[in-house]
Amino acid sequence: MNQVPWSLHLFAEVLSAFSVEDPEALRTMINRVAEAVDAEVVAIVGVHGVGPCIGVSPQDHAPLLACIDQRPESITVRAGQLQICWAPLDDGETLLVGRLAETFDLEERALVRAMARSIELSQQIMKAVSSERVAREVAVHQAIHDPMTGLPNRTQVLEHLSRRLADENGKLGQTAVLFVDIDRFKQINDVHGHAVGDQFLIEVSSVLRNVRLFEPVIWLEGFPGMNLW
Amino acid sequence: MPDSLPFVANSTEGGRWVRVGTSTATSEPAAVEEAMEQIQAHGAGRAKLVLLFASPAYDLPQLARLVSERIGAVPLLGCSTSGELGGQRSMSKGLTLWAMGGEGVTVATGMGQGGAMSLRQAATDAAQCLDRLERRAHTVLVLLADGLCGDQMEVVRGAYDVAGVDVPLVGGCAGDDQAMQFTQQIFGTTLLRDAVVAAAITSDAPLGIGVSHCWEPLGQPMLVTGSSGTRVVSLNDRPALDVYLDAFDAPADVRTEPEAFSAFAATRPLGIRRRDRIEIRYVSSADFELRSLITIAEVPQGGLAFLMQGDSRSVLDATADACSMAIHGLQGEQPVGMLLFDCVARRTVLSHANIDNEIDHITAVIGDIPAGGFYTYGEIARTKGAGGFHNQTLVALAIA
Numbered sequence: 001m002n003q004v005p006w007s008l009h010l011f012a013e014v015l016s017a018f019s020v021e022d023p024e025a026l027r028t029m030i031n032r033v034a035e036a037v038d039a040e041v042v043a044i045v046g047v048h049g050v051g052p053c054i055g056v057s058p059q060d061h062a063p064l065l066a067c068i069d070q071r072p073e074s075i076t077v078r079a080g081q082l083q084i085c086w087a088p089l090d091d092g093e094t095l096l097v098g099r100l101a102e103t104f105d106l107e108e109r110a111l112v113r114a115m116a117r118s119i120e121l122s123q124q125i126m127k128a129v130s131s132e133r134v135a136r137e138v139a140v141h142q143a144i145h146d147p148m149t150g151l152p153n154r155t156q157v158l159e160h161l162s163r164r165l166a167d168e169n170g171k172l173g174q175t176a177v178l179f180v181d182i183d184r185f186k187q188i189n190d191v192h193g194h195a196v197g198d199q200f201l202i203e204v205s206s207v208l209r210n211v212r213l214f215e216p217v218i219w220l221e222g223f224p225g226m227n228l229w
Numbered sequence: 230m231p232d233s234l235p236f237v238a239n240s241t242e243g244g245r246w247v248r249v250g251t252s253t254a255t256s257e258p259a260a261v262e263e264a265m266e267q268i269q270a271h272g273a274g275r276a277k278l279v280l281l282f283a284s285p286a287y288d289l290p291q292l293a294r295l296v297s298e299r300i301g302a303v304p305l306l307g308c309s310t311s312g313e314l315g316g317q318r319s320m321s322k323g324l325t326l327w328a329m330g331g332e333g334v335t336v337a338t339g340m341g342q343g344g345a346m347s348l349r350q351a352a353t354d355a356a357q358c359l360d361r362l363e364r365r366a367h368t369v370l371v372l373l374a375d376g377l378c379g380d381q382m383e384v385v386r387g388a389y390d391v392a393g394v395d396v397p398l399v400g401g402c403a404g405d406d407q408a409m410q411f412t413q414q415i416f417g418t419t420l421l422r423d424a425v426v427a428a429a430i431t432s433d434a435p436l437g438i439g440v441s442h443c444w445e446p447l448g449q450p451m452l453v454t455g456s457s458g459t460r461v462v463s464l465n466d467r468p469a470l471d472v473y474l475d476a477f478d479a480p481a482d483v484r485t486e487p488e489a490f491s492a493f494a495a496t497r498p499l500g501i502r503r504r505d506r507i508e509i510r511y512v513s514s515a516d517f518e519l520r521s522l523i524t525i526a527e528v529p530q531g532g533l534a535f536l537m538q539g540d541s542r543s544v545l546d547a548t549a550d551a552c553s554m555a556i557h558g559l560q561g562e563q564p565v566g567m568l569l570f571d572c573v574a575r576r577t578v579l580s581h582a583n584i585d586n587e588i589d590h591i592t593a594v595i596g597d598i599p600a601g602g603f604y605t606y607g608e609i610a611r612t613k614g615a616g617g618f619h620n621q622t623l624v625a626l627a628i629a
Contacts, residue, residue, distance in 0.1 A: 031386050034615035038504040040394040054615055055394045079394040100394065
C-alpha cells in the first residue's frame with residue numbers, strides 16, 4: 001500500500017489513544033485499539049468480570065470470563081472463531097483484543113501491549129486528575145463552611161450578603177437578616193459536656209437547614225444561625 | 230386517504246422482494262403518486278419496510294405524511310438527500326421510494342436523537358431495535374444519520390455497541406442538496422434533526438455488502454501531528470491547510486474563498502490508514518485563519534493520512550467493485566434488490582455529462598433487479614473490525 005511500515009502506523013495509533021480527553025475516554029480508547037488493529041472485540045477483563053467492552057453484548061460475556069485464567073489464543077463466540085491477543089493492565093486486569101479469522105502476528109502482539117501500557121498511563125493520569133479535582137473541591141468547601149455543622153461560615157455569609165444586597169440594587173427593604181440565638185445554651189455545655197453541646201448544635205443546624213423558608217442558613221461563630229430571605 | 234391499504238407490491242414467490250419507485254415531479258402528491266405506482270405496478274405482497282429518500286426541495290413532512298397514508302402500518306424511514314438513485318437513473322431534486330417485503334424477512338426500526346456531543350448515544354438508542362428482533366440466519370442494521378452533526382465515527386461506535394460483531398452495519402448520512410446547512414431524518418411521519426434512524430433487517434437468505442472507493446494516494450503518507458475531533462490541525466508538523474493546498478497546487482481562489490475551497494476539496498479527500506485499507510475522509514471546509522482542515526469524521530491524531538486523488542474512471546471502477554462485492558456476498562443466491570449509499574462527491578467527480586455512466590456500471594453488474602438509494606454526506610459499512618465510517622465511497626447492500 002505504501003512504504004511506511006505497518007508497525008509505525010500502530011505505534012502512531014498508540015499515541016492517538018493516549019491523547020484522548022473526553023468523558024468517555026476509556027471506551028473511546030478501546031474503540032481506537034479495535035480500529036487500529038481491525039479487531040472486532042476489545043474488552044478489559046479481570047477477576048471482577050468484564051469492564052468496558054465492545055463487540056460482544058453483556059449476555060455473551062461468558063466465553064470471555066471463562067478463559068481469563070488460561071488465556072487461550074482463540075475462543076469461540078457466536079460470530080465464529082476469535083483470535084485473541086492478551087495484554088496485562090494494572091490491578092490484575094487484562095486487555096483482551098479479539099479478531100475474527102486472522103491471528104495476530106508477533107509485531108501486532110508487541111504493539112497491543114504498548115497500547116495496553118498507553119491505556120494504563122491514561123487511566124493513571126485520569127485518576128490523578130480526578131483526585132486532584134476532588135481534593136480541590138474539598139478544599140474549597142472546607143474554606144467556606146463550618147467544619148462542625150457543615151453550614152456556610154463567616155467568609156461565605158459576608159460574600160453572600162454583599163452579593164444579595166448588590167442584586168437588590170439598593171432596595172434594602174427586600175432583604176432581611178434573621179439572627180437565631182439559643183437561650184441557655186451554655187447550660188447544655190456545662191451540664192452535659194461539650195460533646196453533647198456540639199451534637200445539639202448540629203441538630204439545630206439540621207432543623208434550620210430543612211426549613212425551606214429560611215434558606216440559606218449560615219453559621220456565624222457565636223450565633224447558631226442567620227437566615228436571609 | 231387512498232384505498233391502498235394494506236400496502237402491496239410485486240411478490241417473488243416464496244421469497245423476498247424489493248421494489249423501487251422514483252419521481253422528479255415538483256408537487257408532493259404527484260411525486261408520491263408516481264413513485265407508489267411504480268412500486269405497486271405488479272402483483273401482491275405486503276411490504277415490511279419502506280425507505281424514503283427525498284430532496285429537501287420538497288415539503289418533507291408532507292411527503293412523509295403522504296407516503297405513510299399509502300403504506301399504512303408499514304415502517305417508514307428516510308432522510309433528506311443531495312440527489313437520489315433509482316429506476317436506473319440518477320436524479321436531482323427528486324425522490325426515491327425503496328420498499329422490501331415478502332417471506333422470510335423481518336424488520337424492526339428505531340431512532341435516537343442527540344447533538345454532536347451525544348451522537349454515540351443517539352446511534353445506540355436507534356440500534357436498540359435489534360433487541361426487538363427475533364433474528365433469522367442473516368441480519369443487517371441499516372443506519373441513516375445526520376451527517377452534519379458531529380463526528381460520524383461516533384455513529385458507527387454507538388451502533389456497534391448494540392450490534393456487536395454479529396451484525397454488520399450499512400447506511401449513509403442525509404444530505405441537503407449540498408447547501409451544507411442542515412439535514413433531516415424521517416421516522417414514520419416525524420421529521421428529525423441531529424438524529425439517527427435505523428432499520429434492523431433479518432432474513433432467511435444472505436445479505437451482501439459491498440464497499441469501494443478506488444481513490445489513490447498522492448505521494449507518501451503523512452503523520453497527523455495535530456487533530457481534534459473533525460479538525461485536522463497539522464500534518465508532518467506543518468499547518469494542515471498549507472500542506473493540502475501546496476500538495477494539490479491549488480489555484481488562488483481556492484486559497485482564500487470558502488466556496489471555491491469546498492468545490493475543490495470535494496474531489497480531493499484525505500485517506501486514513503487502516504490495517505489493510507485506506508478509509509476516506511471528506512474535507513468539508515477549511516479554516517483559513519487557523520490554517521486547518523475540517524472533515525466529516527475524525528482523522529485520528531498520531532495516525533497516518535494520505536492526500537487522495539481520483540477521476541471519473543476510479544469512481545466508476547469503485548461502482549462496479551462495490552456492486553460486485555455485494556452480489557458476491559449473497560453466496561450464490563439470486564439478488565432481488567439492492568440499496569445504495571453513494572457519496573455526493575463521487576457524483577461531482579463524474580459531472581453531469583458522465584453521471585449516466587455510473588448507472589450503466591451498476592446495471593452491468595446487477596442487471597435489471599430493482600436498486601435505489603441516495604447521494605450521501607458519508608457512508609457506513611462495517612463488515613469487519615469495529616470501524617466502518619467512509620466518505621467518497623459507494624456502499625451497496627444486496628438482498629436475496
